[in-house]
Each structure stands twice: as structure tokens, then as C-alpha cells.
Amino acid sequence: MTVRKRINKYRAGMSNPPAGKTERNIFTEELLRSMAVKKSLRDNIEMINSILGENIDFVIRELSLGKNEKIGGAVFYLDNLVDIDLLDKSILKPLLYEIRAIGLKGCDIVEELESGALISRAQMVKGDDFYEVVSSVLTGEVGLFIDNYPGVFIISSKGHKMRSVTEPGAENVVRGPREGFIEGLRVNISLIRRRLANPNLVFENIIIGKVSKTNVCLCYIKGLVYPRLVAEVRSRLYRIDIDAVLESGYIEELIEDNPFSPFPQVGNTERPDRVVAALLEGRVAILTDNSPVALIAPGELFSLLQASEDYYARYQIATVTRWLRYFAFISSLVIPSLYIAITNFHQEMIPTTLFISIAASRQGVPFPALVEALIMEISFEALREAGIRLPRPVGQAISIVGALVIGQAAVQAGIVSPLMVIVVALTGIASFIAPQYNIGIATRMLRFPLMLSAAFLGLFGVMAGLLTILLHLCSLRSFGVPYLSPLTPLHLEGLKDVLVRAPHWSLALRPDELVKKNRRRIKPEMIPGPPQESPEG
Amino acid sequence: MKQGVRISALQLAYLMIFQMVATALFLMQHFTAKQSPRDSWLVAIIFLIFLPMMMYIWFTLGRRFPDMSIIQFSPLLVGKAMGHVIGLIYLIWFISLCGIVLREFTEVMSIFFQSTPPVVMAVVMMSLSSYAVKCGIEVIGRMTEFLFPIIFTITFISFLPGIVMADFDNLLPAFEKGIKPAILQGIYPVVWGGEMVSVLMLFPYLKNSGDAKLGLMVAFLFTFFSGLVAETLSTAVLGVSRSEYLYPLMELTKVTFLRLDFLIFTFWVSGLLVKISFIHFCSSLTLSQVLSLKDYRPVVMPLAVLISVVSFFVLGGILEMYDFIGSIFPPYAIFHEFIIPLFLLMIAVISKKRGPLKPPDG
Numbered sequence: 001m002t003v004r005k006r007i008n009k010y011r012a013g014m015s016n017p018p019a020g021k022t023e024r025n026i027f028t029e030e031l032l033r034s035m036a037v038k039k040s041l042r043d044n045i046e047m048i049n050s051i052l053g054e055n056i057d058f059v060i061r062e063l064s065l066g067k068n069e070k071i072g073g074a075v076f077y078l079d080n081l082v083d084i085d086l087l088d089k090s091i092l093k094p095l096l097y098e099i100r101a102i103g104l105k106g107c108d109i110v111e112e113l114e115s116g117a118l119i120s121r122a123q124m125v126k127g128d129d130f131y132e133v134v135s136s137v138l139t140g141e142v143g144l145f146i147d148n149y150p151g152v153f154i155i156s157s158k159g160h161k162m163r164s165v166t167e168p169g170a171e172n173v174v175r176g177p178r179e180g181f182i183e184g185l186r187v188n189i190s191l192i193r194r195r196l197a198n199p200n201l202v203f204e205n206i207i208i209g210k211v212s213k214t215n216v217c218l219c220y221i222k223g224l225v226y227p228r229l230v231a232e233v234r235s236r237l238y239r240i241d242i243d244a245v246l247e248s249g250y251i252e253e254l255i256e257d258n259p260f261s262p263f264p265q266v267g268n269t270e271r272p273d274r275v276v277a278a279l280l281e282g283r284v285a286i287l288t289d290n291s292p293v294a295l296i297a298p299g300e301l302f303s304l305l306q307a308s309e310d311y312y313a314r315y316q317i318a319t320v321t322r323w324l325r326y327f328a329f330i331s332s333l334v335i336p337s338l339y340i341a342i343t344n345f346h347q348e349m350i351p352t353t354l355f356i357s358i359a360a361s362r363q364g365v366p367f368p369a370l371v372e373a374l375i376m377e378i379s380f381e382a383l384r385e386a387g388i389r390l391p392r393p394v395g396q397a398i399s400i401v402g403a404l405v406i407g408q409a410a411v412q413a414g415i416v417s418p419l420m421v422i423v424v425a426l427t428g429i430a431s432f433i434a435p436q437y438n439i440g441i442a443t444r445m446l447r448f449p450l451m452l453s454a455a456f457l458g459l460f461g462v463m464a465g466l467l468t469i470l471l472h473l474c475s476l477r478s479f480g481v482p483y484l485s486p487l488t489p490l491h492l493e494g495l496k497d498v499l500v501r502a503p504h505w506s507l508a509l510r511p512d513e514l515v516k517k518n519r520r521r522i523k524p525e526m527i528p529g530p531p532q533e534s535p536e537g
Numbered sequence: 538m539k540q541g542v543r544i545s546a547l548q549l550a551y552l553m554i555f556q557m558v559a560t561a562l563f564l565m566q567h568f569t570a571k572q573s574p575r576d577s578w579l580v581a582i583i584f585l586i587f588l589p590m591m592m593y594i595w596f597t598l599g600r601r602f603p604d605m606s607i608i609q610f611s612p613l614l615v616g617k618a619m620g621h622v623i624g625l626i627y628l629i630w631f632i633s634l635c636g637i638v639l640r641e642f643t644e645v646m647s648i649f650f651q652s653t654p655p656v657v658m659a660v661v662m663m664s665l666s667s668y669a670v671k672c673g674i675e676v677i678g679r680m681t682e683f684l685f686p687i688i689f690t691i692t693f694i695s696f697l698p699g700i701v702m703a704d705f706d707n708l709l710p711a712f713e714k715g716i717k718p719a720i721l722q723g724i725y726p727v728v729w730g731g732e733m734v735s736v737l738m739l740f741p742y743l744k745n746s747g748d749a750k751l752g753l754m755v756a757f758l759f760t761f762f763s764g765l766v767a768e769t770l771s772t773a774v775l776g777v778s779r780s781e782y783l784y785p786l787m788e789l790t791k792v793t794f795l796r797l798d799f800l801i802f803t804f805w806v807s808g809l810l811v812k813i814s815f816i817h818f819c820s821s822l823t824l825s826q827v828l829s830l831k832d833y834r835p836v837v838m839p840l841a842v843l844i845s846v847v848s849f850f851v852l853g854g855i856l857e858m859y860d861f862i863g864s865i866f867p868p869y870a871i872f873h874e875f876i877i878p879l880f881l882l883m884i885a886v887i888s889k890k891r892g893p894l895k896p897p898d899g
Contacts, residue, residue, distance in 0.1 A: 467680075470684075
């Protein structure tokens with residue numbers, strides 16, 4: 001019985017597995033490494049079949065090669081991970097037909113293959129043990145056994161289905177490239193490489209995950225990045241010992257400086273241009289296979305509050321937008337607690353007419369301001385969460401429920417005051433302004449303890465809460481870089497990219513907390529202006 | 538990537554400025570105008586004479602022992618027993634100072650929160666301070682650096698409307714009550730500025746002693762000019778009656794149509810936190826060095842409790858507090874700020890003793 005037939009029999013009998021199949025061998029890495037590829041083709045086929053043979057997508061095809069003095073061979077691969085066209089054209093066709101056409105003898109085939117002349121695929125390597133065989137087949141390469149040859153040829157012909165490069169979902173721009181990362185690591189690397197044609201751009205591969213064997217790529221620009229930063233990031237990546245990495249969020253959580261902080265200490269983005277900008281600032285990027293989100297380290301607060309479009313828009317509006325963003329960042333944190341504190345404790349601080357209208361609108365409300373605020377904030381958060389998870393067609397229902405039921409009906413029913421609805425709406429808008437989704441999450445969460453402390457101690461409570469947050473931010477570091485730099489510790493040059501977005505001709509130096517040498521970005525005195533003499537003469 | 542804990546010259550300057558201004562802003566003005574309100578701007582001149590002298594003493598003393606705090610080097614100068622006595626003296630000084638500042642804070646808070654027991658405020662403040670101290674001097678320094686521009690801007694803006702009402706005729710006649718009271722009230726800014734003596738605890742955290750010089754100079758210039766402006770302005774706006782207010786400068790903020798005084802005070806809470814956490818840090822460090830502990834962190838919480846207790850039991854009420862600051866505090870403070878450092882410096886100069894140099898940064 002040929003192996004092919006046996007596999008077909010396996011496939012046919014899938015619904016009724018043969019006895020003993022459940023107690024199949026479990027192949028650990030050590031076991032596989034200890035199993036060398038044998039000389040006999042039959043043994044090798046037996047072996048690979050016992051490892052992978054029960055999978056529906058595993059294909060093994062026996063060939064007999066050469067014009068005369070035929071020799072046995074076997075090609076094997078996982079069905080949906082290889083490009084069948086490529087397999088036919090550049091592996092099977094040479095092996096089956098071209099050998100015969102040129103009249104190669106079976107015994108010369110190995111020699112011919114080893115010299116690399118026969119098969120026209122770009123990558124072909126040889127392996128000796130079954131670990132190499134299995135791991136390459138599992139990543140979508142084609143293996144080739146030849147009879148009487150104690151080794152395996154591993155021929156690259158990856159071609160699995162992938163999403164095409166589209167606009168990133170979470171970070172949109174008005175002006176700027178429309179490309180976003182996708183799930184394929186190779187494609188992501190090419191997106192970065194295309195923007196930086198520089199030999200010093202390095203992509204280091206690290207395989208993380210005992211079970212998943214995920215490719216994780218450490219990316220930096222040699223000669224620009226601070227070497228100790230790379231060493232630190234690399235050592236933190238190598239330290240990870242986990243079964244599987246399904247998304248870059250796993251890695252982010254495992255390399256943070258302070259794992260208990262609500263603030264993200266690693267930047268993340270779907271935009272290749274943003275990654276490149278970070279690399280040029282002397283940062284390190286981490287790409288994860290099967291994740292469209294790249295990590296950027298170190299990620300200090302102000303770098304997380306910057307959008308890539310800041311650098312594409314005119315600098316005046318970029319500066320204003322930045323301040324708007326800082327203001328929104330703080331307001332999304334404090335607006336509800338300020339409302340609670342002022343209405344409960346410090347009525348003298350607002351103009352009398354405003355206070356009278358607040359008091360009038362709160363007249364029928366049965367709850368204290370804290371309860372009112374909690375009801376509204378929690379229902380708003382619930383609406384937001386529901387809006388993300390619900391299937392698109394149902395999503396509209398949520399907005400109707402949100403606008404009508406929570407907004408209008410709650411006010412008409414006298415459960416909350418109209419001012420509270422405005423406060424919640426303002427907070428919501430403010431928390432959406434954060435260019436990075438996860439920095440908005442920190443303020444969303446910290447809002448609630450602040451509301452509590454405002455209810456207990458008024459403005460002093462708000463201030464105490466804010467000071468605690470400030471102290472926490474001051475004590476945070478991201479890969480050795482203080483979280484609030486360049487504001488504190490003060491780096492004057494860096495402030496040009498934080499308090500304002502200085503024009504490109506003025507952003508002469510890379511941030512000095514990250515880059516120690518090779519800091520100049522642009523030639524001095526690049527300020528453009530009209531020509532010295534008018535062109536007419 | 539961990540390096541030794543260091544603070545920059547600028548952070549030192551800010552710490553020193555907060556050390557004086559945080560409480561001086563709303564408390565000191567009452568005293569500087571007590572005897573001769575029209576001459577209160579003169580106190581800046583006294584400040585100009587005495588504070589640089591004291592700073593020079595601290596700096597020359599600290600520079601001799603760049604890697605040691607005053608608690609660590611005084612046993613080298615005066616012997617082990619006396620050295621420990623000096624350590625204890627400073628421990629009591631820092632704890633009592635911190636307690637007094639905390640009391641000043643709770644007293645002001647009780648104006649705004651009349652039915653909240655002051656102990657609540659003290660507990661909140663001391664827990665914040667303990668958190669800051671446990672994070673370390675680096676974090677306190679950074680927090681100061683972050684807060685300084687904000688607080689400075691807000692204070693400046695909040696006093697701007699007051700300028701409109703300034704009447705500089707209020708400054709005349711000069712020396713209305715003779716020269717002596719005008720000079721005597723100048724002791725208060727010197728005492729307040731003298732609290733910067735805690736720089737002697739910070740030398741080990743500086744990159745080099747030149748940073749201390751720079752930091753102290755910046756702190757001096759800032760406090761001198763802001764003090765001069767604040768004293769002049771407050772007399773010009775409030776007139777002779779300013780000594781009757783408990784918190785004269787706070788009155789300046791009330792001239793606008795909104796009652797923003799609490800908002801401004803809220804920002805001052807952050808300034809006070811810097812001051813309290815800094816003194817709290819100094820007292821924890823002192824205690825750990827007196828007891829030769831490796832780390833100061835275990836004593837932070839016990840000291841926080843002790844300081845809160847001190848703040849409630851040392852002074853009986855707001856009037857007693859004002860009386861204490863007016864009469865007992867200046868000689869008590871001058872002893873720690875001026876006499877002991879001067880004494881140690883003289884011994885160091887005579888015996889030609891110097892401490893080991895700083896190890897290079899790794």
C-alpha cells in the first residue's frame with residue numbers, strides 16, 4: 001500500500017478514527033532533534049507520516065526521478081500554506097520532466113540538487129534532523145527526501161492567504177500614507193524597508209512561544225539607536241518564556257517596566273510611517289507575526305500623545321492640535337470630578353447666574369452628583385463597549401438607544417440633570433481625541449477614582465488624586481527613559497517637539513534622551529526663503 | 538540601565554524655591570508687615586544680605602564632603618558622640634518643621650472645609666507625601682520640575698488683577714516707625730529662606746558640587762525678586778491694614794469677580810506637597826543615617842504617623858501657631874540653619890578635614 005493510499009484511507013476514515021490514534025506519539029523538540037534523517041526513503045516517509053500523517057492538510061507525494069536508473073523521492077508539504085502554482089512550476093516540473101528531458105541519471109540528482117542547479121526556487125537549504133524538517137514544513141515550506149540520501153532539501157514556496165495592505169483601522173489621517181500593517185510579518189517588514197533604504201536598518205528575528213513559535217522581529221537603525229537600549233529590549237524579549245504569542249499585546253505586557261501601571265509604557269501603532277519616524281528618533285520597534293500592531297519602545301507619555309499627522313500638517317496647526325490634545329487628555333480625566341467637586345463643595349467659584357441654572361436643573365434630580373455622574377459615566381462606557389463588539393447592522397440600534405434613551409429620556413425622567421449629559425458628552429469626546437487608543441484607556445479608568453475623591457474632598461480631593469497620578473507618572477520609566485521626559489527631566493531641545501511642533505527646519509536634533517551620537521537630523525540653516533535675486537534679473 | 542539616583546541643578550533650585558515659597562506665599566506676609574507695614578519691601582534687602590552668607594556657609598561645608606550628608610559628615614568633624622547628637626538635633630528639626638508645615642496646611646484647609654476634621658486633610662497629605670518619599674528624591678525632583686512652571690504661571694496670573702488696585706503711595710512714608718522695627722521684621726524671610734539648609738542632605742544626590750552652587754544661586758535670585766515684588770505689591774494694594782490679614786496674599790486674589798482663591802490654593806496644595814514630601818524625605822534620610830540603616834524606606838511610614846501627631850500636638854490652634862512662628866520659631870530655626878553649619882564649617886576649616894570624592898557615574 002502506498003503512503004498516498006494510506007493517507008487517503010486516513011482521510012476517508014476521519015469520522016471513525018482508528019484505534020490507538022488518540023494515544024499517538026507526542027513529539028517534543030528534543031525528541032525531534034534526536035531523530036536524524038535516515039538514508040532509506042521508506043524509513044523517512046514512515047517517520048514523517050507518523051509525525052504529520054494524520055493531518056488532513058498534510059500532503060506527501062512519492063516520485064520516481066531520473067530518466068534511467070530511477071531513484072525514489074518524496075515531496076511533502078502542508079496543503080494551504082504553500083503556493084501550489086509555484087510548487088508545480090518550479091519544483092515538480094524540474095524534478096519530473098526536466099530531468100528526463102536532459103537525461104539526468106537518477107544517481108546524479110542529489111549532486112545536482114546540492115549544487116542548487118536543478119530547482120529554480122530562490123531559497124533552498126538542507127536539513128539533517130526531523131526537527132528541521134517538521135518546523136520548516138509547518139511554516140509553509142516544501143520538503144524533499146531522496147532515496148539513499150541522509151538529509152532533506154527544504155525548498156521555500158510559502159504562499160498562504162493573507163489580507164492585502166489596507167488603510168489602518170484605528171489610526172486614520174487626512175494627509176499621509178494610507179497603508180497600514182497587516183498580519184503577515186514579511187509584508188510588514190517590506191513596508192518599513194521600503195521607507196528606509198538603509199543598510200543600517202536591522203530586523204532581528206526572535207522566535208517566542210514554546211507552542212506557537214511566533215516570529216517576533218526587533219527592528220532598529222544601527223549607529224543611531226543607543227546600543228544599551230537595544231540590548232535591554234533584546235534581553236527582555238529573550239526572557240519571555242510563554243506557550244504562545246497571539247498578538248503583540250502579549251509581548252507588550254511581558255516587557256513593560258511597571259506591570260501594575262494603568263499607563264501604557266510601550267507605544268503601539270498600525271502605521272508603518274509612524275514606526276519609521278520612531279526608528280529615526282532612535283527608538284526600537286517590535287513586529288509580531290500575525291499581528292497588525294507594531295510596538296515602539298521606549299514609549300513615553302508625550303510620544304504616545306503625538307499623531308503621525310502632526311509631522312505632515314503645517315506646523316502651526318500641528319502645534320494647536322497638540323495643545324488641544326493635551327487639554328483633552330486632562331479634561332477626559334477631570335471634567336466629571338470637577339463637576340462633582342464644584343456643585344458639591346465650591347459653589348462660590350462659578351458665576352452666580354451659572355450656579356442658579358445648575359441648581360435649577362438639578363432640582364428634580366433625586367441623586368447626589370456622584371451617583372448621577374456614576375450612572376451616566378458607566379452607561380456611556382457600556383455604550384462605547386457595546387458599539388465596538390456589536391455586529392455592524394445592530395450598531396445603529398446602539399446609537400439610537402444611546403442618544404434617545406440615555407440622553408433625552410433620562411433627563412426627561414428626572415434621573416439626571418441636563419448638565420450631567422453635557423459633562424459626559426464632553427468627557428467622551430475628549431477621551432476620543434487621544435491618538436493612541438490605549439492612552440485613552442488610562443484616563444477612562446482613572447476618571448472613576450477621581451470622581452470618588454472629588455465626592456469626598458472636593459477640589460482638594462481632585463488635586464490629591466491628580467498629584468498621585470503625577471507622582472506615579474514621575475516614577476515611571478519606559479526602558480530606562482523617564483516617562484515624562486523631555487518635560488522632566490528637562491531636555492530643552494526635546495521641548496521643541498512637545499510644547500510645540502517646531503517646523504522641520506528647526507527640529508535639528510534627535511531627542512537627546514534617546515540618541516547619544518549622530519543626533520543631527522537636518523543641516524543647519526535650512527530655513528527656506530525667497531531667492532536672493534529675483535529670477536527675472 | 539539603572540544609574541545612581543541623581544537630581545539636576547535645576548531640580549535642586551526648584552526644590553529650594555518650593556522649600557521657601559510654598560509656605561511663605563500665604564503665611565510669611567503676615568509677619569513681614571507686622572511691625573512696620575509700609576517698610577515691608579525692606580525685608581528683601583535684609584534677605585539680600587543674610588541669605589547669600591548662609592548659602593555660602595552651606596555650600597563650602599557641603600563641598601568639603603561631596604558624597605555625604607550633614608548627618609554623615611558631622612561625626613567625622615566633632616567625634617562620634619557629638620556627631621550623633623547633631624544627627625538627633627537635625628532629626629528633631631526636620632520632624633518638627635514638617636509637623637509645623639503640615640499644621641499650617643491643615644489650618645488653611647479648615648477655612649475652606651469647616652466641618653471636615655483637620656486630621657482627614659493631614660492623613661491625605663501625609664499619605665501622598667509617603668508615596669512620594671518612597672518613590673525617592675528623583676521622583677520628588679521630577680514632580681517639582683513638572684509643577685513649577687504651572688504653579689508659577691497660575692500664581693502670577695492670579696495676582697495680576699491686584700496690580701490694577703496698587704497704590705504706591707501706600708509705601709510712604711518710609712521708616713514711619715523708625716529703622717529698628719523695619720529691620721527686625723526682616724528676620725522672617727531669612728528664617729524662611731534658611732530652611733534651604735536641607736541642601737546639606739542633598740549633596741550625595743548631585744552630579745557635582747557645582748550643581749549645588751548653581752541651584753542655590755538660582756533659588757536665591759528667584760526668591761529675592763519674587764519676594765521683593767510680592768512684598769511691595771501687597772503693601773501697595775492692601776495698605777497698612779495688610780498685617781491684620783492672616784493670609785494677606787490670598788486677599789489679592791479675591792479682587793476679581795470670581796472667588797478663585799480656593800482654586801489657587803488647590804494649586805498651592807501641590808506646592809505644599811513638594812515641600813512636605815521634601816522635608817519628610819529629609820527626616821526619613823536623617824533617621825536612617827542616625828540609625829545606620831541601609832535604606833530609608835522602612836522608616837517613611839512611621840515618620841509620617843509621627844509627623845501627623847506632632848502637627849496636632851505641638852501647636853494648640855491657629856493663634857498659637859502665629860505666636861509660635863512670630864516669636865519662638867526664628868531663634869529655633871536660626872540655630873539649625875546658621876549656627877550649627879557655621880560651627881561645623883569652622884571645625885572643618887581648622888582641622889582641614891575633607892570627605893572622600895564622589896565616585897564617578899556608572
